[in-house]
Amino acid sequence: MSTGCLFRLALFTVTAVWAADIQPLDLKAGLWETTLTVQTSGVPPMSPEVLAKLTPEQRAKIEAKAKAAAGEGPKTTVKRSCLEERDVNKPFTLVFGGDGRGCKQTVAGSSATKREIRVECSNSSVKGSGTIQMEAIAPGNLKVTSQWSTTDGKRTMKITSTATAKWLGPICELHD
DSSP, rough: OOOHHIIIIIISSSEOOTTTTOOOHHHHHOEEEEEEEEEEEOOOOHHHHHHHSOOOOHHHHHHHHHHHHTOOOOOOEEEEEOHHHHHSSOEEEESSOOTSSOEEEEEEEEEEEEEEEEEEEEEOOEEEEEEEEEEEETTTOOOOOOOOEEEEOOEEEEEEEEEEEEEESSSOOOOO
16 A cells, blocks of 8 residues: 555545444544655565566565665655545545455444544455554544554565644645
8 A cells, every 4th residue: 555545545535334333533624734654564465366477586676675665664745635525524434445355344433533443355365454543633633543464474564654634724725
């Protein structure tokens, strides 16, 4: 999962879940600035189908890149995103993997200020799991932490992240 998209998944790529026990987070609509820090370790798992297509040199290159990225330490990015008014009061959860990708999420806790989501994904050979915790410290201040692990039995990659988001104002004007 790329550094740039992790927090967007956690906050802004949402789907409504109309369950009575999932409360919407107390957040303001408008423009948000997110500071995301991601740390990785290990080597990405690969299915036997992918491994069969790679030469030993290609495998070594992937492993070397993963080790080098982990050795660089945490990576921090800052992005701006919009949370639209129509989405503020919806009890939302995340979209993982799309249909047929073998991901299941469970809302382990939900209130106006806190949300915990557990995710488990698997296909025939690669399995992963993680936890996302969101805390609306105030309607204009959000903290998100996540821990992920994915493995194929031989290679394991772990990803941890923290994000802080602050509300900048009610008008969403994004500039590149």
